Amino acid sequence: MSELTLNNGVTIPQLGFGVFQVPPEETQRTVEDALEAGYRHIDTAAAYRNEAGVGAALAATGIAREDIFVTTKLRNGEQGRAQEAFQNSRKALGLDFIDLYLIHWPVPSQGLFVQAWKEMERLYENKEIRAIGVSNFLSDHLDTLLQSTETVPAVNQFELHPSYQQADLAAKCRSLGIAVEAYSPLGQGGDLNGNAVTSIAAAHDATTAQVVLAWHLANGNIVIPKSANPGRIRENFAASSLKLSGDEISAITALESGARIGSDPAVASFTQM
Template sequence: MSQPTENTVPTVTLNNGVEIPQLGFGVFQIPPAETQRVVEDALEAGYRHIDTAAAYRNEAGVGAALAASGIRREELFITTKLRNGEQGEASDAFNRSRDALGLDYLDLYLIHWPVPSQGLFTGAWKEMEKFYADKSIRAIGVSNFLSDHLDTLLAASEIVPAVNQIEIHPTFQQQDLAANNRSLGIAVEAYSPLGQGADLTAAPVEALAGKYGATPAQVVLAWHLAQGTIVIPKSSDSTRMRENLAAVSLTLTPAEVDEVSALESGGRIGADPAVAAFTQM
C-alpha cells in the first residue's frame, strides 16, 4: 500500500455538516516536552486531525507544532477536551485551552468524562453551546458518555452532541452504545483503537495482515474505518505513524470485518464511565 496524502483520508460528516477526517492522530500520554516534535512528525506524515485534551498537559506543544507547520488553519481539524475538575468553570477552561493551542477557534470540543457523581456535565454543556453559537467551536461533543448520560444531557440541552469519543477496539466494542449513538445522529470516535497494542496479536488480525501484506495495526484500523468509526491512533515513531495512516488504503470484506468483530471479549482497558470520578487536575 502506498503512503496516502491528506486528500485520501476519508471524512465523516457530523450532524451539523462539519466534516472530520476519519483517521486522526492522538497525543494521549505523549510527554509535554516531546509533543511538538511528535505532532510535527505527524503533520509531516499527512495527518490533519489532531486530538488532545487539557488533562494531557500537552496542548501547548500541539499548538507550537501547528504554528511551526505553516499548514493553513482551514486544513486542520483540532480537538481538545474539558478536564473533569473544570466542569464547573467550562468557559474559563475552554479559553485556557484555546490560548494554549494558540488558535482562534477549535474544531471540536468535548466533555472528557461525564463524572455523574458531580452532576455538572449539563451545566458545562450549556456553556459549550454558547461558544458553539458564537462560532468559537465548530462542533461540540462528549467522551465516555454512556446511554444514560446521553439521555440526561439531551433532556437538558438544545444541541445534540456531534461526537461521542469512547473506548473501542476488537476485544471491547461497546456495540449497543455505538448503535445508540448513531441512532441519535452522534458520530462514534474510538480511543485506544488498537487496544493499546494488545489486540494486534490476535490470530484473525495476524492472518489478515499476512493476506494483505499489511501491519496488524493497519488491519485493526481498517476494521474501524469499515464501520464508519473515527479513529485516533497514537505513536511517537514516524514510521509507524505513516503505516497507520496508510490503513485508509486497506479495505476489508464484510466477512473479514466479522472475523475481527468476533474477538469481542468485554475487555475494557480504561475506567468505567459509570463510576469514574477522577479530577484530572
Template sequence: MSEISLNNGVTIPQLGFGVFQVPPEDTQRIVEDALAAGYRHIDTAAGYRNEAGVGAAIAASGIPREEIFVTTKLRNGDQGRAWDAFQDTREALGLDFVDLYLIHWPVPSQGLYVQAWKELEALYAAKAIRAIGVSNFLSDHLDTLLDSTDVVPAVNQIELHPSYQQAKLAAKSRALGIAVEAYSPLGQGGDLNGNAVTAVAKAHDATTAQVVLAWHLAAGTIVIPKSVNPSRIRENFAAASLTLTDDELASITALERGARIGSDPAVAAFTQL
C-alpha cells in the same frame, strides 16, 4: 483521507492522530511528524497537558489552519467553569477557534455535566468552537443530556477496539445522529496479536495495526491512533488505503470479549487537575 460529516455539517477527517500520554516536551516534534505523514486531524485534551505542543506544531507546520482539524477536551475538574477553561485551552493552543470540544468524562458523581454542556452550547453559538461533543458518555448520560439541553452532541468518543466494542452504545449514539469516535483503537496494542488479525495482515501484506484501523474505518468510526515512532505514524496513516473483505471484517468483530482497558465512565471521578 475520507471524512465524516457531523450532525451540524462540519466534516472531520476519519483517521486522526491522538497524543494521549505523549510527554509535553515531545509533543511538538511528534505532531509535526504526524502532520508531515499526512494527518490533518489532531486529538488532544487539557488533561493531557500537551495542548501547547500541539499548537506549536500547527504553527510551525506552515499548513493553513483551516486544513487541520483540532479536537480538545474539558477537564473533569473544570466542569463548573467550562467557559473559562475553554479560554485557557484556546490560549494554550494559540488558536482562534477549536474544531471540536468535548466534555472529557461525564463524572456523574459531580452532577455538573449538563451545566458544562450549556456553557459549551454558548461557546458554540459564539463560533469559538465549530462542533461540540462528549467523551465516555454512556447511554443514561446521553439521555440526561438530551433531555436537558438543546444541541445534540456531534461526537461521542469512547473506548472501542476489537475486544471491547460497546456495540449497543455505538449503535445508540449513531441512531441519535452522534458520530462514534474510538480511542485506544488498538486495545493499547493488546488486540494486535490474535490469530484473526495476524491472518488478515498476512493476506494483505499489512501490519496488524493497519488491519485493526481498517476495521474501524470500514465501520464508519472516527479513529485516533497514537504512536511516537515516525515509521509507525506513517504506517498507521496508510491504513486508510486498506480495504478488508466482509469475511475479514467479521473475523475481527468476532474478537469481542468485553475487555475494557480504561476507567468505567459510570463511576470515574478523577479531576485531571
C-alpha cells in the same frame, strides 16, 4: 483521506492522530511527524498537558488553519467553569477557534456535565467552537444530556476496539446522529496478536495495526491512533488505503470479549487537575 460529516454539517477527517500520554517536551516533534505523514486531525486534551506542544507544531508547519481539524477536551475538575477552561485551552493551542470541544468524562457524581454543556452551547453559538461533543458518555448520560439541553452532541468519543466494542452504545449514538469516535483503537496493543488479525495482515502484506485501523474505518468509526515512533506514525496513516473484505471485517468483529481497559465512566470521578 476520508471524511465524515457531523450532525451540524462540519466535516472531520475519519483517521486522526491522538497525543494521549505523549510527554509535553516531545509533543511538537511528534505532531509535526504526524502532519508530515498526512494526518490533518489532531486530538489532544487539557488533561494531557500537551496542548501547547500541539499548538507549536501547528504554527511551525505552515499548513493552513482551515486544513487542520483540532480536538481538545474539558477537564473533569473544570466542568463548573467550562468557558474559562475552554479559553485556557484555546490560548495554549494558539488558535482563534477549536474545531471540536468535548466533555472529557461525565463524572456523574459531580452532577455538573449538563451545566458544562450549556456553557459549551454558548461558545458554539458564538462560533468559538465548530462542533461540541462528549467523551466516555454511556447511554444514561446521553439521556440526561438530551433531556436537559438543546444541542445533540456531534461526537461521542469512547473506548472501542475489537475486544471491547460497546456495540449497543455505538448503535444508540448513530441512531441519534452522534458520530462514534474510538480511543484506544488497538486495545493498547492487546488486539494485535490474535490469529484473525495476524492472518489478515499476512494476506494483505500489512501490519496488524493497519488491519485493526482499517476495520474501524470500514465500520464508520472516527479513530485516533497514537504513536511517538515516526515509522509507525506513517504505517498507521497508510491504513486509510487498506480495504478489508466483509468476511475479514466479520472475523475481527468476532474478537469481542467485553474486556474494558480504561476506567468505567459510570463511576470514574478523578479531577484530571
